[in-house]
Amino acid sequence: MANTVNQRVVTPEHLLFEAPRTKAFITGSEAASEAVRRANVDIAIAYPITPQSETMERIGNLFAEGYIRDYYRAEDEVGAFSAISGASRTGVRCMTASSGPGLMRGLETIASWPGHRLPLVFLIMCRVINAPLSIQPDNLELDYMLTSGNILLHGENQQDFFDYTLAGFAISEKCEVTLPVAVAVDGFFVTHARAWVEMPSAELKLPPRDCYSEAVPMIDNENPPVRIARDAPIQKSNFISYQMHAAWQQEIHAAHERSRKWVSRYINGLVEVVNPEAETLIVASGSAVSQSREALRQAEEMGKKVGLIKVKSLRPFPTAELRAACRHAKRIIVPEFNCPGWLNREVRATLYGHSEAKIADGPRVYGGITMPTELILEWLFKSE
Amino acid sequence: MALRTLQVSPGFMRFMPKEYQDLVEKGPFGRKLKLSDLGTYKELLEEHPMCEGCAMAFFIRLALTALPAPEHTVIVGTAGCGRLSLSQAAIPFVYGNYCDTNGVATGIKRGLALRFPDQPKDVVVIAGDGGLSDIGFSQVMHGWFRQEKFTTVMLDNEVYGNTGGQESGMTKRGEVVKMAPIGKQFEKIDMIGLAKTAGVAYIARLTPTNPSRIISTIRKAVLIAREVGPTYVQAYTSCNIEYSIPPEKVLEDARQVEKERYGFLEIISDEAKAFLAAQDAAHRE
Numbered sequence: 001m002a003n004t005v006n007q008r009v010v011t012p013e014h015l016l017f018e019a020p021r022t023k024a025f026i027t028g029s030e031a032a033s034e035a036v037r038r039a040n041v042d043i044a045i046a047y048p049i050t051p052q053s054e055t056m057e058r059i060g061n062l063f064a065e066g067y068i069r070d071y072y073r074a075e076d077e078v079g080a081f082s083a084i085s086g087a088s089r090t091g092v093r094c095m096t097a098s099s100g101p102g103l104m105r106g107l108e109t110i111a112s113w114p115g116h117r118l119p120l121v122f123l124i125m126c127r128v129i130n131a132p133l134s135i136q137p138d139n140l141e142l143d144y145m146l147t148s149g150n151i152l153l154h155g156e157n158q159q160d161f162f163d164y165t166l167a168g169f170a171i172s173e174k175c176e177v178t179l180p181v182a183v184a185v186d187g188f189f190v191t192h193a194r195a196w197v198e199m200p201s202a203e204l205k206l207p208p209r210d211c212y213s214e215a216v217p218m219i220d221n222e223n224p225p226v227r228i229a230r231d232a233p234i235q236k237s238n239f240i241s242y243q244m245h246a247a248w249q250q251e252i253h254a255a256h257e258r259s260r261k262w263v264s265r266y267i268n269g270l271v272e273v274v275n276p277e278a279e280t281l282i283v284a285s286g287s288a289v290s291q292s293r294e295a296l297r298q299a300e301e302m303g304k305k306v307g308l309i310k311v312k313s314l315r316p317f318p319t320a321e322l323r324a325a326c327r328h329a330k331r332i333i334v335p336e337f338n339c340p341g342w343l344n345r346e347v348r349a350t351l352y353g354h355s356e357a358k359i360a361d362g363p364r365v366y367g368g369i370t371m372p373t374e375l376i377l378e379w380l381f382k383s384e
Numbered sequence: 385m386a387l388r389t390l391q392v393s394p395g396f397m398r399f400m401p402k403e404y405q406d407l408v409e410k411g412p413f414g415r416k417l418k419l420s421d422l423g424t425y426k427e428l429l430e431e432h433p434m435c436e437g438c439a440m441a442f443f444i445r446l447a448l449t450a451l452p453a454p455e456h457t458v459i460v461g462t463a464g465c466g467r468l469s470l471s472q473a474a475i476p477f478v479y480g481n482y483c484d485t486n487g488v489a490t491g492i493k494r495g496l497a498l499r500f501p502d503q504p505k506d507v508v509v510i511a512g513d514g515g516l517s518d519i520g521f522s523q524v525m526h527g528w529f530r531q532e533k534f535t536t537v538m539l540d541n542e543v544y545g546n547t548g549g550q551e552s553g554m555t556k557r558g559e560v561v562k563m564a565p566i567g568k569q570f571e572k573i574d575m576i577g578l579a580k581t582a583g584v585a586y587i588a589r590l591t592p593t594n595p596s597r598i599i600s601t602i603r604k605a606v607l608i609a610r611e612v613g614p615t616y617v618q619a620y621t622s623c624n625i626e627y628s629i630p631p632e633k634v635l636e637d638a639r640q641v642e643k644e645r646y647g648f649l650e651i652i653s654d655e656a657k658a659f660l661a662a663q664d665a666a667h668r669e
Contacts (some may be wrong), residue, residue, distance in 0.1 A: 042498050043491070070494050074487070075526035082484035082523065086460075086491025089478065092498050094491075112481050219476050220496060221456050221505065224389050 005066040007205040009040070012170035016163065016266060019200035028190035031158040031197045032097075032123055033058035035165035039121075040205040041068040042092035047080045048073075049102035050135045051187035052125040056097050077106035085109065088118040088180075091211030091218040093169060095120060099187055100127030103141045107148070113180040114149030114252050117216040119172040119209070121165065122150065124184035125191045126286070126337075128367060136368020137187040139286060142314065143342040149252050151181040151259055152315040153267060154285040158195040160312075161185045167266035169206055176258040178215035186287040186337055215255070256316045263313050270318035271309050271325065278307030279330040280380055281357070283322070283347050285311040288335040288371055295376035306380060311343065322350050329357035333379045339366040387413050387455050403430075407474050413455040419446075419596050428454055432469035437631025439638060440539050440621035443592045444469050447510065447537060447619075450602035451475075457506040457606075458496075460489045462520065464512035465546045465623075466539045485509045485516070486523035489534045504610050507534035513554035514544045517573045521553075528582035528614045535609040536616050537602070538575065541623040549626035561626065575618055580651055585613035587651040591620040591642040593635065601650075607663070608656045615656075620646045 010019065015038060026034070032055045036044065044063065046056035063071035069092075074080035080096050087094040098106065103124060113120065126139035145152050151171060153164045161183070168181035185191065217223045264270055274296065282292045289310045299306045309325050311318060326332060332351075334344040341364055348359055363379040365371050390408050392400055397408070406426040417425065428448045434441040444466060451457050460478045461467040462485045471477050480488045489507045496505040509516075516524050516538045524536060543561055544550040551564035553573040560567045579587045586608040588601045598619075605615040622629055622637055629637045642648070652660070 043494060045491075069498055072530065075522055078483060079487045079490075079523050079526060082480060082487030083491035083494075085480060085484070086478070086488035086493075087495040088491070089488075090492055090495030090499060092495040094495075108481055109484065116480070219458055219478055219492065220499065221458065221476060222389060 004069065007038075007040075007203055009207050010204050012166070012206055012266065015200055015204055015206060016166060019204055021198035021200050023196050023198050025194050026158065026197050027054070027192055027194050028125075028158045028161045028185055029054035029058060029192065031162040032165050033062060034197075034199055034202070035162045036095065037062050037067050037202055038200065038205050039095075039166055039169050040093060040208050041095055042209070043070040043084070043087045043094040044068055045080045045083050045087075045094070045096050046071070046073050047075075047077050047098070047102065049077075049099045049127075051127060051137075051191045052097045052099040052102070052123070054191065055123060055125065077102045078109055081106040081109035084120055085113060085116060085118055088120045089116070089219040091209060091220055093173075093209040095123065097123035097125065099125045100129045100138075100141050104129055104144065107144060110145070110150065111148040115248065117178045118180055119178055119214060120180045121168040121172060122180055122182040123165065124182055125187045126184055127187045134368060137189050137287070138337055138366045138368055139184065139186055140338045140340070140366070142184055143338065143340060145182055145184070146314060146342060146346075149179070150315065151177070151179055151256065151263065151313075153181065153183045153263070153313050154311065155183060155185040155190065156286060156289040156310060158190055158193075158197045161190060162197050162199060164267055166206065170266050171259060171262045173209055173214060174259070174262050175213055175215055177255055177262060179252070179255050179259065184286070189287040260316050263316060267312050269321070270313040270316070271311055271321045273307065273309050273325050275305060275307040276325060277328070278305045279328060280305070281307040281309060281326060281329045281332045282376065282380070283309045283311060283332055283334050283343070284336070285314065285343055286337065288337060291371045291373055292335060292376060295373040295380070298373055298377060299380065304381070314346070317346060317350065319350050322347065323354040326351055326355045326357060329355060331360070331380075332357045333360040333363065333376070335362075335371055335376050335379070336364045337366060337371065339364065411474065412449070417449065419449070419599050422449060428475050429469055429473035432472055434465060434469055435625055437624050437629075437634045438465070439592050439624065439634050440465055440541060441469055443539065443598065443619050443621045444510070446592070446595050446598040447602045448473055448475070450599040450606075451506070451508070452603055452606055453504070453506060456504065457508060458492055460485050460492065460507065460509045462511045462515040463546060464515055464539070465541070466510055466512055468546075470510055483515070483519040483523060485511050485520055486527040486532075486536065490527055490530070490532045493532060493534045506606050506610055508606060509534065509536045510539065511537075512545070513538055513540045513542060514552040517553040517575055525578065525582060528579060528584050528616070531583065531613045533609050533613060535605045536614070537605070538616070538618045539621045540618055541621050541626075542572070543623050543626045545623040545626055549623070575616070576649065576651070579616045583613070583653070584616045585609070585653045585656040586615040587649075588616070589618045589646065589649040591638040591646050593638050593642055594648075597648065604660065608659060612653070612656045612659050
């Protein structure tokens, strides 16, 4: 175990909002690892997959430098995600990361984390799901994450990747939450491109995980063990078992509701709204937000007013915020980097009965194709 | 101190079930118990829903008796018959997903080592032949290659008992069971040989014919895992339902199998031997 570097513990609020920040021109992979450097992480477990690898390599270097206390390269994603679930059960702060096919390989484990009430941070660098083979950015895997029970944040850029990763630890370990937090960004566009990122000093770090203040007891033989691991009836086919499982699932759903205030506090609201008065609106998440910002600027040059709603948190989904922001909308488009259009589906379900707006079924690119602003503009003004 | 977690607030003890009172007052925690003490204290596991005559239930009872520090032990299991009783023992039991026992055990061991550097915490995987030699194979092997310091105990009933009797990697060649309609087409997986190749510090193979041997084997395996490296115990625990062994003939079958193909075997690394010798010397003083 490496020696621990001396860093000063500060509150998440101080680290995220108050500490002076300096700018660095870095990649998303660097931004994520810089967040982990300041996150007081105990254990990080890595397994390579493009475009995630660079982040977890850098986090390995943090271990060698003494910023995290244990680290290893696992045998595969299932091994990494399983070991993380074991570590989280013992009360230490832990994290891992993956992309597209790797995430799909470990999906059984990922979907079990919330049921085991495991605080941890899972970074997702989105990538096409094979086949055919591709390593390109496409965020189809987030569709599978939506029903996994994990809290799911979707960052727009390198700055978000830094901030949301730090926020993820704070949200995950709140007593009312006690759930895994997944922080996603679009691969390559964010992970491998450079941008200015403002960061607080590396001499600061989050407080350690306070595992006895969470909703579920640790498996450490120092306090009574968690009931799901102990009670026989839940493993049987009988009425008590059905009841227990149903109640447990409801509780995960309730924890998501309770997480809203913490997600909102630590990432500054579940949405960001630009030009709220506009009747033509773009709803987007991830890299599609950046492209939409540029489309907005171009539309303004053409003398047209367009609004933008950036969805930062996919779970919990900003239901009330979206309904309020879309009250006056006449036309909504949802640019996405995936084929089925999972955000479009979410937006339609949320606004049904709450908005008169026409919601376009697109635009969407996938398989690694970029989203030209021309495409967004074309869809915005198609009906005119 | 972990024993504290069992204690009941003063005044409330008389409202607790008798079972619980017995566990606090006459349990095995913090005591050094021998095989001959069985029957004189409250055991970790007394009631379970396993089948009449089940060799696995018998083996688990003795394996739990053998734990050197039950108050600081975590058991990790998975789907299969064994967890039906393990989950009812008075010891923390983690049931994760399919295939994940040895990955979960890795995380638990490392997490506890970080939080309690001065208090040894024993992690013991107890799972079936399917869980360890088939679906969990990769995690078992890689845990060994990484030299993770926990014990793996295989309850080898040579079949998927809990799902109704399907072929596993540990089923004998030629055996006709479910999903092997014309008999199993390949040999029983040589997990002992694989453990040796992977550098497991202590490897043992045994049947439930000799209770004191079970106890000494498990105890050695847990202590060596604590101090030296990974350990592996493979126990023949026949499925009397799927292999149609009358309950009263289960031990007879075990003796027969032991004689024919499952003889007691120990493979101990030099480092583990040195550790055991030092333990013996300390014990004699």
